[in-house]
Amino acid sequence: MNEQSQKSLSRRSLLRAAGYSAAAAPFAGSLLTACSTKSTPTAKSNTAVTVTSYGGSYNDQLTKTLLKPFEKKTGIRSSLLANTSLAGLKAQVLSGDVQWDLVELTAPEYLQAVDEGLLEKLDYSVIDPKGLPAYAKSDYGIKYLSFLFVMAWDQKHIPDAGAPRNWEQFLDQGKYRTKRSVYSQLSDSSILEAARMAAGVPFDKIYPLDVDAAFEYLVQHPGRDRLIYHAANQEPIQQLTSGEVSLSTSFNNRINAARKDGARLNFTPTNSVVAGDYFVVPKGSRNKEAAFRLLDFMSNDAAAGADFIQTTNLTLANTSALAKLPPAVADSLPTSPKLADSILVRDDAWWAKHLKETEQKFKLWQAGS
Helix, strand or coil: CCCCCCCCCCHHHHHHHCCCCCCCCCCCCCCCCCCCCCCCCCCCCCCEEEEECCCHHHHHHHHHHHHHHHHHHHCCEEEEECCCCHHHHHHHHHHCCCCCCEEEEEHHHHHHHHHCCCECCCCCCCCCHHHCCHHHECCCCEEEEEEEEEEEEECCCCCHHHCCCCHHHHCCCCCCCCCEEEECCCCCCCHHHHHHHHCCCCHHHCCCCCHHHHHHHHHHHHHHHHEEEECCCCHHHHHHHHCCCCEEEEEHHHHHHHHHCCCCEEEEEEEEEEEEEEEECECCCCCHHHHHHHHHHHHHCHHHHHHHHHHHCCEECCHHHHHCCCHHHHCCCCCCHHHCCCCEECCHHHHHHHHHHHHHHHHHHHCCC
């Protein structure tokens, strides 16, 4: 199975591949011409690695649990940025001036980057694959992270007993008079899947995604004027805690982090959508060997991996770390068998094929066209 034709796994095959058992911001800088001088390694290469991710509490967690322990173990310093994007990666590769070494991409973005030849092939003589679940290992990236796209609420206005338990309730304007904030970045937002689930479509019939039917449902429930949008993962936390909205889509780790900081927010994993992000090395990276070593550490260091999982409540592609977890933690993860029948696995292959056209439709729909 090649990268371009990769198909999404079923819910149960994803869980089996994870190794579980029932017991157990845009690139800052102008795009240079393709004839620019190519970046070349220097004598100081691979003593540092520049990582890009999504910022906020997640970057803090990534630094504390993985990047700092990696530096302590190897001496390789990590710089973590919050402006990851496929557009930024592509601009750097085409210019020949590659500043990033390890880049977090959504799964559809990863498949697009592979198709466009933007990535270094991973060196599995440096990255020991024994720690990787089968679903996570690919030639040009590691699907290192699994998370849940969830419905979240402000407990000050919506007590848990009266909170939505499915997307039909979440979008019911008669039940909840508040506006809803929804994630507008369709590369990893599942609001259109949520609309189809709200309309009663079962998990196994969601794909191929009927985009027009999803838009039609959102026009009626809750109504176009009852939706506001967020484009960054920290925004719904701010919107919920400030009282701007009482309901929002979010990701399970963001709500958990806010709760640890004292925010009165909550979510349900039921009827959520499980998806994942890749770490990739841009073609022409100055420090690709250091990036490979960091990927090896993330995939095989049991103590650091378990700390990351327990801190974030996300599934890390690290089988030795997963084996160290208390049952209560393992049962709460996106790939827990206990959630198998109540969550939808996002179809990465469908989104990779249809992302651009669906984004264009979504922007027109948001504008009222």
